[in-house]
Amino acid sequence: MKSILLKTLLISLLFCNQQIFAEEHSQLKAFPEAQKGMTRFVIVLPHKTRDEEIYFNVEIIPGKNILTDGVNKVRLDARIKKYPLKGWGYSYYDIVGSGRTMSTLMAVPDGNKSVNTWVMGQSMTIRYNSRLPIVIYAPEGYEVAYKIWSTSETAIKAKKG
Helix, strand or coil, X not given: CHHHHHHHHHHHHHHCCHHHHHHHCHHHHHCCCCCCCEEEEEECCCCCCHHHHCCEEEEXXXXXXXXXXXXXXEEECCEEEEEEECCCCEEEEEEECCCCEEECCCCCCCCCCCEEEEEECCCXXXXXXXXXXXXXXXXXXCEEEEEEEECCCXXXXXXXX
């Protein structure tokens, strides 16, 4: 019975989103809570050594889930702006922009139903740093996604000419 309970606990911890543990990050105390009308998102990256981190980048993607026609390509007027956290030497990020959507204008077939779609704004790529959390403040209703990009240690030399 104890082993089943322990296994269940371990499996649930493995599948939990690391955002649950973001509040426990020691450096998070330096960042203020979100102001009224804003939401604070925290990304805690898996630990890597400094030698490993040079081969990784993090792409931060602002967006919203909105109803679209499912035919046209929709884009969100949102971008990420970097600010210094005064007195700490850290940075934080704000999502800025009007929040309006831009779309292609293809004809939608009759009877086409609206679909809930993840609509992205302009992303930003930053260097990987597992020692600090990535803190993003966004207007309510926004979501933040991220991708971890990696490269190999070997660079390919370009040919002259």
